[in-house]
Amino acid sequence: MGAIERQTKRLKLSEILDREQDSLEYFLYKKVHTESKLHTDCWTAYHDLYWNGYGHEMHNHSKGKFAGTNHIESVWSNSKRQIRRTHGQIRTNKLDEMMIEWEARYNFPELFKNPLTYIKGVLVPY
Numbered sequence: 502m503g504a505i506e507r508q509t510k511r512l513k514l515s516e517i518l519d520r521e522q523d524s525l526e527y528f529l530y531k532k533v534h535t536e537s538k539l540h541t542d543c544w545t546a547y548h549d550l551y552w553n554g555y556g557h558e559m560h561n562h563s564k565g566k567f568a569g570t571n572h573i574e575s576v577w578s579n580s581k582r583q584i585r586r587t588h589g590q591i592r593t594n595k596l597d598e599m600m601i602e603w604e605a606r607y608n609f610p611e612l613f614k615n616p617l618t619y620i621k622g623v624l625v626p627y
Contacts, residue, residue, distance in 0.1 A: 502528045504539075505572050512576060512607040514600040522546040526553060540569030576607065 502525065503514045513532040517524045525546050530553075533539070538556035541547040543563075550557045560566040567574065580603045584591050591599065606613050612622040 503573050503576060504529075504533050505576065506537075512604050514604045516597040516600060520544065520546060522549070526550075529553070529555065542570060580607075 502517050503512065505512050515528050515532060517528055522545075529539075529550070533555075535554035536556075538558065539547075539550055540558050540560060541550075543559045543561045547557070547559065558569055560569045562570070580600075581591065583606070584599050584603065588595075588599065609622075612619050
């Protein structure tokens with residue numbers, strides 16, 4: 502599951518085991534401030550988010566309404582393409598690690614310009 506902060510453009514990703522309401526709400530509880538306004542598709546598990554303190558606007562993809570969710574949909578498309586290019590396939594047993602990597606690539610693109618920049622950026626001097 503993923504979320505993008507509109508102001509900072511920071512990406513937050515996490516593997517969830519299913520698409521049930523409890524799983525989705527747990528992701529939101531861990532990753533998204535309750536004062537946030539959420540833009541989601543019309544999946545039924547999202548219908549009660551206002552009970553958790555979130556502002557909520559739904560966009561019906563089956564009716565061609567994508568306006569509020571375009572950014573995250575684009576991230577999913579690009580991340581799947583990049584992961585396949587980099588790793589050859591999306592391995593479900595490594596999905597959490599791949600999402601951590603993609604979140605870092607998205608949030609800190611300057612680190613991934615070349616291998617030397619990455620090494621300098623992640624090594625901690627002692």
